[in-house]
Amino acid sequence: MTDVTVIGGGIGGLSAAQELAERGFDVTVYEANDRFGGKARSMPIADGPEPLHGEHGFRFFPAFYRHVVDTMERIPDGAGTVADNLVETEATLIASTYQPDRIAETGTPDSLRGWLEALRPAFAEDLPADDVRFLLERLAYLLTACEQRREHELDEISWWEFIDAENRSQEFQDRLAFATQSLVALRPEVGSARTIGTIYMQLLFGQLDPTRPTERILNGPTNEVWIDPWIEYLDRLGVEFHPGTPARGLTFDGRRITGVELADGSRANGDEYVLAVPVEVAPEFVTPELARAAPELGRIERLETAWMNGIQFYLAEDVELTRGHQVYADAPWALTSISQRQFWTGYDVDEHGPDEVEGVLSVIASDWETPGIVYGKPAKHCSREQIATEIWEQLKRHLNGPETRLTDELLVDWFLDPALVEVGSRSETHRGDGDAVDGVENRSPLLINTVGALRNRPPADVGVRNLTLAGDYVRTNSDLASMESANEAGRRAANAICRRHGIRDEARIWDLEEPAFLEPFKRQDRIRYRLGLPHPAEVTQSLRTFADRLGGRV
Template sequence: MVDTDVAVVGGGIGGLTAAHELAERGFDVTVLEANDRFGGKARSMPATPETETPPLHGEHGFRFFPAFYRHVIDTMERIPDGDDTVADNLVETDATLIASVDGPGQIADTRTPDSLRGWLEAIRPAFAEDLPADDVRFLLERLLYLLTACEARREEELDDISWWSFIDADNRSPEFRDRLAYATQALVALRPQAGSARTIGTIYLQLLFGQLDPTRPTEHVLNAPTSVAWIAPWLDYLERLGTDLRSNAPVRRLEFDGRRITGVVLADGETVSAEEYVLAVPVEVAPTLVTPELARAAPELGRIERLETAWMNGIQFYLTEDVELTRGHQVYTDSPWALTSISQRQFWPDDEYDVGERGPDAVEGVLSVIASDWETPGIVYRKPARECTREEITTEIWTQLKAHLNVTGTTLSDDLLVDWFLDPAIVETEEGVGNQSPLLINTVGSLRNRPPADVDVANLTLAADYVRTNSDLASMESANEAGRRAANAVLECHASSSYAPAEVWELSEPTAFEPFKRQDRIRYRLGLPHPAEVTQSVRSLTRRLGGRA
């Protein structure tokens, strides 16, 4: 007996997106989520007891939406929220603080430039004003290399080179390494020594293009915690479309007859059967559901377990004052744990989410922080975050923040701190802490291990951030795109119908470089190197020999 048209296993961004696209087209969809809340890593959680007053919320980490996020924004524009849509809950940022322990921080304007001077000021932080001129020229050459390389070269050559090697970081200035090699790690957990030149370079360019695009804001944040501003209205909309949303429904196994999935067996023994199945579980969970039989039928499923994960988790500090810092993000360039933060209440109007009416009476501000490096010793306990207790992690992060923000005065003081909420996925063990929600990371050569949404099982598709997408990045955007691709694979099985496919956007790059890409496509087919490859080799060699190119 078929219970539903489509069973979606996993209620994160990828699973909810697939459900959204299919439910809007009239499919009967059931979403099975293992946790008590939907939204995956994007969800919010009560951080204080739900007693007489509404609770404060904590999160896995703060959300931010750069300009190149097309899929997520389109989905938000289609989710009703009162008289508006969820997209109306997005707020543009103004500036990013690049904080250092050595002196006053730099302010990078994130507003769309409206003059030539504004454009020059906007692009200046991307290349860091204190970089040696030779390093700036070299970086521009590297970025031009990427912009003029054909897609085949990017996928088959640049995916096998680390960003660290591609930008010759070992032979550049310390300022170059501090400001640029680690820039993407702080924002999107892309590790320069491990991540590929293809992915990190592409995302770096997308962030830069977003800064200079006059048609779109550089970046957005939400006007309330994620579940309040986005996930809750989304779930309401899906239910109105008839979607069956089942929380606390972990899956034990997929039943497979050698050709098709025949059912999903839940932990309580119930079996859910459907015509089509969408697997949208996290990267660390997927291999537990891929049996040897499934891996033989679809080898791409067996390669998921080769993908690597790292830790990128957040903590919220609840303060007696709304310490605004900048109206945007803060990047702590010298922090051993690669911290980034955002002071959130300035973006949360009281009519959307009144912090003062929630939790302890003293709370007036929320500073949300993400730690991206859990392997490097800290400055208090001289241990990596992995080896610390939850209390030690909190003390260490707070101390690193103060070391950066109190250089020229006291911005953060201990008497401001009311309470904190560390991601509950960080659990204490005998050796320190474990992580129940690690993050997929891009590594050299990992593209070949990322499966497509449509795998070689007749009625199974994938919708998660490890699916091969245009951005190739563990993010809400990639998960949303994967959900759309999974929905489209389901729709293709109903080709006789008039269903319009879910829209999927390519990453946008200036068309002026297309002729150069076409030329490089010919060179690549002939086995010739990219013209800039020689420049890279000569420069690296001469620097090692102490000369200049």
């Protein structure tokens, strides 16, 4: 039996552990936190019996998530599996301070008219016709580009530049800005056209696929309905867990990893090692010797991160809003939210404290650089209490129009992501004095796919004889920093280990799906790329010309 040491108990590490344990490997997982799940974990908001849970941010499973859902389908939970705890959304509320609310249906359409109506908010609503036509032409360019061109050309320009946003209408700029930043904590000015464009299209394709729900969320706090059953299942498979056990380094003899140095001074040994720590932590494990042996490891430190953190507001009444997400189109901190209780069929709020809580509004802030409306400061320069006050006020300004949905009397308590730690001169015991705080530092930032970042993302198998990587910064088909990408990376790490030990039963890896009728155009562009020729739409052609070519090919 081969011993595998996994460093990090987030989604990537647990995914690798499951694939390996199911194939007979002896797996041990070391996790720095006292709870497993990484950025996906939920945690009690207070001491005492049965407290409510708070989270880094709400979980979101669009249709193109294949790897993580497949894993969930193999985790027993009661009479079914953890995947049974996924609940389909129905609509997204797009709230604004200067125009009426808009509703975008997220249920899978069952007619052509339904498809057109579902896509209208993404393409046409409130946008000038010229802008809509141009965006469709750009998306056609993206979809007919070969993979080599996407990787070596489209990854080298920003989404903002690719869609020529600077020369488009203000409505166009606003729509594309909130659509991308709320989704991936990534400003379109710096995000790769390859990543943002690909994920944007995957979300749209998912809405047109009648075989899969467009998007789903969990029916309870993440640990209650996913992570805890996962740990129980892995424990039954023989996986050994060490929570609250941070690692501080790897020992390397020039050819292979010989051990893991733990923070308490002890040492962990194995035959194989999976490094599954977050992107901001990984460079601490890369010694100069390791970087020379595997140059991909040395480039991890060049990857950039951004902040995308959550807060939960606990309410005296259940304010349902829409049965899905809410997007706050002109909120300076790029807010999105979910009113959770309507989905929490697997979790009884009444059985958890505080007693007066009837509703949970979970909010994610994606812009920490823009000044807010209350204190006139970016979120990162506010205290934790100021952040909560600011986000609450931004929500009220968007939701309280003709109908008052949120009032201060409704607010019972709040829970802000504990990864946001106050910095400044005052001590931890004087948390009420917000003015004495310089701001917060984020100890759990998110990888962002900036222009040219792909060249710095390592493969799961980096070429060191017994080391693999499992994190959302690894090169994956999923591409975006997410649970899906982390799960795929864990599978790739497990597959590399299986190949080393002659095991042919590898974990499945899915490609992102795009319409089959586009393949002839991709093949044509592959030839053009090899010949050094530009894509036919390098200088944007008219949509009618593209449609004529498409009609002639199909």
